Amino acid sequence: MATISGDPIARRTGEADLRRPRRVPPPHPVSRWPWLWLVVGAALLPFAGLQTLVPLTAWVAPVFLMRFTRSRRPVVGLPVLVVAISLALLVGLRGGFFPVEDGIGYYVFVAGLGLGGALPFAVDRLLAPRLTGLSRTLVFPAAVTTVEFLSTFVSAYGTAGSAAYSQYAGLPLVQLVSVTGIWGLTFLVSWLAPVVNQLWERGWSAPGGRTPTVLFAAVLAAALLFGGAQLAFAAPAAETVRVAALAPDRRLSELAYSAPAVPPGDAAGRAAVRDEYFRPVLDELFARSEREAVAGAEVIAWSEAAARTLEEDQAAVVSRAADVARRHGVYLQVSMIVQLASGTGSDGGPVNENHAVLLDPDGTVVWDYLKSRPVPGDGHDPGPGVVPTVDTPHGRLATIICQDDFFPGLVRQAGRAGVDILLVPSSDWRGIAAWHAQQAPFRAVENGVALVRPTRQGISLATDGQGRLLGHKADYDLASDQTLVVSVPTQGNDTWYARMGDTVAFASALGLLALTGAAWRSRRRPGGDAGTARTGSDQAERPAPVDGLPAR
Structure with a gap:
């Protein structure tokens, strides 16, 4: 230990040094950022x-x-x-x-x-x-x-x-x-x-x-x-099938969804709404479906909510679709919002149902799928949450509807079932159109399935099981025709995610x-300190510096 000399000046200086602690600089600079x-x-x-x-x-x-x-x-x-x-x-x-x-x-x-x-x-x-x-x-x-x-x-x-x-x-x-x-x-x-x-x-x-x-x-x-x-x-190496993905005519669709309320007890009023608002878009969709069947499409799928119909007319719409499928020997999936006769709103039950109905070349109903995960406020209850599948000459088909694709666990049913082509009829609005279309192909890659997504008010697209874009139609607000025709692989591939x-x-x-x-x-460890690390030799090191806070 150093001693202070007998010199009074030195003594006074040393005493002053002992009494006044030195200003110690901070251990690291404090960030201003x-x-x-x-x-x-x-x-x-x-x-x-x-x-x-x-x-x-x-x-x-x-x-x-x-x-x-x-x-x-x-x-x-x-x-x-x-x-x-x-x-x-x-x-x-x-x-x-x-x-x-x-x-x-x-x-x-x-x-x-x-x-x-x-x-x-x-x-x-x-x-x-x-x-x-x-x-x-x-x-x-x-x-x-x-x-x-x-x-x-x-x-x-x-x-x-x-x-x-x-x-x-x-x-x-x-x-x-x-x-x-x-x-x-x-x-x-x-x-x-x-x-x-x-x-x-x-x-x-x-x-x-x-x-x-x-x-x-x-x-x-x-x-x-x-x-x-x-x-x-x-990469997928299989035969392909011609698929036509149809979204409704924009003007006619807007007409259908501008229809006035249809009271359940007014048969004449309901018939008038059907003829003026609902029938035009249905006629146009069936005409285009027949045109695509003649052109060689073997699978035809409508977008979600492509048509709107009354509950009492649902069977007639399905029968008409069966006739088209049978006459042209195609798989036809029609998607529609069915306005319930007894619907009273959110406080008293659903006002509609969201259907995707697949008809085979014999005109037989293969499935009638109800949307499993409706958007809040859509007016319908969720379906049972079972993804339907069917074996066809063009591979195994399955379907979900729109927002169902935000739920990987639901869609994984298709991967586990060995589905080859997943139909995803959808309906968006302008704000989410691109965003939703970017997310849908993730379900294709997760499950190794080709994905066909006909979309009302959004982007229609198709990908293979690795997410490659096979078809893309983003002109719903511009073009008069809303038909996407693509060739889709008929064989998917197994994925680890579908299993695990x-x-x-x-x-x-x-x-x-x-x-x-x-x-x-x-x-809780004695002497433990937040941010204190130990080296490989178990020797404590300085606490990690954090901008804006002095190290302890």
């Missing part, structure tokens, strides 16, 4: 999962939002994040994107979505600082995947808006869903944010920074290599529970 990271991340969000999809933003936006939440105390950062996500959703949901009426209920709905979007960041903020190395980067993707999966059990919209759908344009990467379902792709997209933040906080050379980065890069490369190999070496189901989603949920337990044990 966290609010900028919030703005950048929130600005990217509207393009990451809603109607204007830019695939890269789904990877990048969470990076900046996580940088913000890890830089602020939870009591401040997380409520601010909920507000930021909700504001971004208001931009993304513009133009009547969801069928929710404007008003206080709409804003409560958006705030609920914002809270759900912020939940994985909250889990990361609370658990990740108490973990080390690779496990620290797994909290967020496991939380995102778990939240998305659990929401399918309570949300009327199923998997709509999943992070996986943002990658619709990357066909090699989309092939991953044939093994893991969308859950593996959701996990992969979400994993980038904690990996980048790990590097941001610790650097490449620090313990815990290199391994997650290398592993993430290896998994991403493996997914791309697998997808590329699938597309190159396992949502294994990856369950594994993510269990993994999140395990990570929560590990973080809890770290908290």
Whole structure:
């Protein structure tokens, strides 16, 4: 220990030094940027999962939002994040994107979505600082995947808006869903944010920074290599069948859906509505169906809600369809909204039913499928949720209707049944047309089925079992003819997802529970400190610096 000399000046200086503590610089510079990271991340969000999809933003936006939440105390950062996500959703949901009426209920709905979007960041903020190395980067993707999966059990919209759908344009990467379902792709997209933040906080050379980065890069490369190999070496190689996908004439369809209310006891009034509003679109659809049958189509499918009919006329419409199928020797699926005679509205029962009826070349009704997952407010009850199938000379056919395709578990029935061609009659509106069309092919890849999607007020398309676009018609608001004719492979392929189901989603949920337990044990360990990592020699290292907060 140094001594102070007898010199009075030196003594006074030394005493003063002992009395006045030195100003110690902070252990690391405090960032002034966290609010900028919030703005950048929130600005990217509207393009990451809603109607204007830019695939890269789904990877990048969470990076900046996580940088913000890890830089602020939870009591401040997380409520601010909920507000930021909700504001971004208001931009993304513009133009009547969801069928929710404007008003206080709409804003409560958006705030609920914002809270759900912020939940994985909250889990990361609370658990990740108490973990080390690779496990620290797994909290967020496991939380995102778990939240998305659990929401399918309570949300009327199923998997709509999943992070996986943002990658619709990357066909090699989309092939991953044939093994893991969308859950593996959701996990992969979400994993980038904690990996980048790990590097941001610790650097490449620090313990815990290199391994997650290398592993993430290896998994991403493996997914791309697998997808590329699938597309190159396992492409569908089967005969094709000519399929005609019909959406109704726009003007006539608008006329049908502008019909006045039809009271159940007024037979003359109901007949007048039928003749003036409903019959014209039916006549036009049957005429086009016959034209396509003559031209060589062997399977003809109408869009969802292509026609509108009264309950007492339903049998006559089916009989007319059977006659067309029998005379031309085709499979004809007619889709219609049946206005119930006794329907009284949401308080007193359904007002309509949503049917897809398939007739075989003998004119026999193969199935009469009721939509399983109706959009809230559509006016009809859900069907039994059983996907029908039939063997034909053109492969095994099945059908679902529109929003049914947001529920992978429902559609997986087709994959397990070895379906070759899945008919998906749909009806959209302008705000969701492109967004919904981008998500539908994921069901084809998951189950190895060709998909034919005739769409009213939206985009009609067809893909093979690997998501390759076979036909695409996006001119509903412009063109007078709404017929898409495509040649579709008659043989599908088996997929791991059809066999294994949502294994990856369950594994993510269990993994999140395990990570929560590990973080809890770290908290209770004597001397344990959040963010304190241990090296391979079990020596404690400095706590990970977090922007805006001094290390402890």
